[in-house]
Each structure stands twice: as C-alpha cells, then as structure tokens.
Amino acid sequence: MTAAGDTLLGALTPSAAKAEVYAADTYVQESVDQLRDLGIDPAAFARDHSLLLLKPDAVVARAVEPTLEWLAHNDFEVVAAHRCAVNRHLVRAIWYFAWNIASAERRRLADLLVGISDALVLVVRGEADALPVSVRLTAAKGPTDPRKRQPGELRYLLGQHNFLLNLVHSPDDPADVLREFAIFFDEATRRRVCTDATDGAARARELARELYAVTPARSFERAAAVARLRRDLGAANVPVAPELSDAGCARLLYDAWAAGHELDPWSVLVLGSYVLPMRTGSGPQTLPPVTAKTWMEGRS
Structure with a gap:
C-alpha cells in the first residue's frame, strides 16, 4: 500500500503497529481498492459501518432475533445480512493477530465449533460521532470474559455466560472493519453490500430460519x-x-x-x-485489542 494508504490506516486505528501491519495486509488492500473503484471513501465507510458475526454458537442459542432487537434499540441499522460458511482457515484469518496466545485446546475447540453450523454476518451502520461505529459496537456488545459483562450489553442480554462460547464477534476499530470486510465477503458480495439497498434485518430473520431448520438448539449447561x-x-x-x-x-x-x-x-x-485452558499465558497477543478508551486516548 502507498504512503497515502499508510495515512489512511493511521486515521482508522490508534495502534501504530496495526497501521503498519495492515498496510501490507491482502484483505485490507482488497477492501480499500474495491471501495475506491466503487467511488466510496474507504475511511468514511470504515468509520460509519461495522460487522457483527453471529457465530455457530449463536445459531444454536437462537440468538438472532434478540440481537436484531438489541441493535435497533442501540441505534444500529442492519444494512445487509449474509450466511457465511465457516472453517478453521476463516477463524484463523479473523483472529490471526490475537491467536498467538490461544492454547492448543482453544484452537481444537474452535475447530469443532465451525462444524456445528454456518454463521450469520451482519453489516451494520450507525452514527460515527466521538466513536466510530465499530468501536461503539464493540464496547456495547460487552467483553469476552463473562465476569466483566454488564446489563445492557449484548452478550449480557444473550445470557450464555461462557468465555469461549460468547456468540458474537465484531471488529475492534475501522481498520479491522476494512480487513474483515474482505475476509467474510468475496468481491461480488462486497459490491452488493455497497450498492444494493435491502432490508438487512428482514434478510437476517430469513437466514436465521434457514439456519435453525438444520441446526438443533442445544443446552449450554x-x-x-x-x-x-x-x-x-x-x-x-x-x-x-x-x-x-x-x-x-x-x-x-x-x-x-x-x-x-x-x-x-x-x-x-x-x-x-x-x-480447559484458553490461553497459553506467554506474553501479549501480537496486536493488542483496541477499546473505546484506547481509541479516545489515541485521538487526543
């Protein structure tokens, strides 16, 4: 990516290390190039949109409708929904810069999870004021650690209080939005997301019915x-x-x-x-997570 690309990423994450790494990331390059070809400002798209992955455990938990209601009540609009086949390679692509601290047991369990069901990916839009949509959504959905979740957060609402089976994932910041946009969607799907006006929530409900028909509800106990x-x-x-x-x-x-x-x-x-242990206990992850706090500190 050019120096202009470096500048773009520097405005989309407070992490200098992430901006440097993502400048050479294939997924980021694909998103940026296609958005520009479509006449869309990549920075504006990344600030105003986010993604929400409802993982196979969310399908088992029948969590789609509660999630859609929560999004609407928190001023997030679902503009697209897509059924996504998941496998071990997609999982490693999403969490590539964090899984250096994942235990072998966690990787094994994650590989089992992707065999349970397809996933559902929502593209959401909102108002990007002090916080970009992705940062606001990630803060509002609640942390991975169930002991730290608070009433009003999405993961608290969904009620499955478990570290690994946490039902949903969203990109931390706008730089991650660009990267994950190309991980989840191929070129043709990205074009449809950007150019077709659809009722994303209605489509999500339709896809949920399809997924529920082939994936039984199971106990989390x-x-x-x-x-x-x-x-x-x-x-x-x-x-x-x-x-x-x-x-x-x-x-x-x-x-x-x-x-x-x-x-x-x-x-x-x-x-x-x-x-089973979820982390190796050996040092920090390759790229530290971005939070609302670190975003605001990076902008000051």
Whole structure:
C-alpha cells in the first residue's frame, strides 16, 4: 500500500503497529481498492459501518432475533445480512493477530465449533460521532470474559455466560472493519453490500430460519454436556467416575481424544469451554485489542 494508504490506516486505528501491519495486509488492500473503484471513501465507510458475526454458537442459542432487537434499540441499522460458511482457515484469518496466545485446546475447540453450523454476518451502520461505529459496537456488545459483562450489553442480554462460547464477534476499530470486510465477503458480495439497498434485518430473520431448520438448539449447561459424554463413553465401554471435578473433566476429554473416541462435538465444546485452558499465558497477543478508551486516548 502507498504512503497515502499508510495515512489512511493511521486515521482508522490508534495502534501504530496495526497501521503498519495492515498496510501490507491482502484483505485490507482488497477492501480499500474495491471501495475506491466503487467511488466510496474507504475511511468514511470504515468509520460509519461495522460487522457483527453471529457465530455457530449463536445459531444454536437462537440468538438472532434478540440481537436484531438489541441493535435497533442501540441505534444500529442492519444494512445487509449474509450466511457465511465457516472453517478453521476463516477463524484463523479473523483472529490471526490475537491467536498467538490461544492454547492448543482453544484452537481444537474452535475447530469443532465451525462444524456445528454456518454463521450469520451482519453489516451494520450507525452514527460515527466521538466513536466510530465499530468501536461503539464493540464496547456495547460487552467483553469476552463473562465476569466483566454488564446489563445492557449484548452478550449480557444473550445470557450464555461462557468465555469461549460468547456468540458474537465484531471488529475492534475501522481498520479491522476494512480487513474483515474482505475476509467474510468475496468481491461480488462486497459490491452488493455497497450498492444494493435491502432490508438487512428482514434478510437476517430469513437466514436465521434457514439456519435453525438444520441446526438443533442445544443446552449450554455443563451438566448436560457431562451427561451426554457419559453416554458416548459408556457406549465405548469406557468407565467414567460418578463425580468429576474440573481436573477430572479435563482428563476425561484428554483421554478420550488420545484414544480416538467418537464424542458429541457440541458436548465437548461446552464442557471443554468450562474446564480447559484458553490461553497459553506467554506474553501479549501480537496486536493488542483496541477499546473505546484506547481509541479516545489515541485521538487526543
């Protein structure tokens, strides 16, 4: 990307490190080039729009309608909705600069999650005043850590209080909007998002019905996961202790994986999300997250 591109990214993130890395990022380049070809200012698009990914766990939780209602009540307009096939490569592309601290167990669970269902990607628009839409949306949706969520936040509303199965993702800042726009959508889809006027919320509801028809609702409760895994292992003549601590549940999963037992993926996801380590504990992620606080500090 040219020096003008460096200047563009410098205005779209408070992180100098991110601006430097994203200047050479293929996804960012694709979005910027196409938006300019369409006569759209990439900086304005990135400030005024964001994306909201409803992950496969959101489909299982039947979270689409509550999310749409929350967005409308918080002055976000859904301008497009698309069903998105997910796989391990898409997951790694989205979180490429953060997953250096993800544990092997978290990566394994994430790879199971993408096999549960397709995802739903919403393109949202709002007013970018002191905060760009992406920064405002990310702050309003609530943190990954369920202990830090507050009433009024989207993740608090959706009610599945779990670190890994947190249902939704959104880009941190406008630079991330440009990058993720090209991760989720190919060139033709990006053009439709930018040029077709549709009722995005209505389309999201239609897509949700399709996803729900092929993806059963499941329990997010640890006890239900343990009960299902007991049945799976019992069918394989594997004894399971009557009472299982966190360490015992973790050992059950490790041993089952090592032995190659066939287990219900959803139950493994739920139990593993409660008892397996999610982070390596070795240093910060490659690019630190941008928050409303760091955005405002970077603009001052």
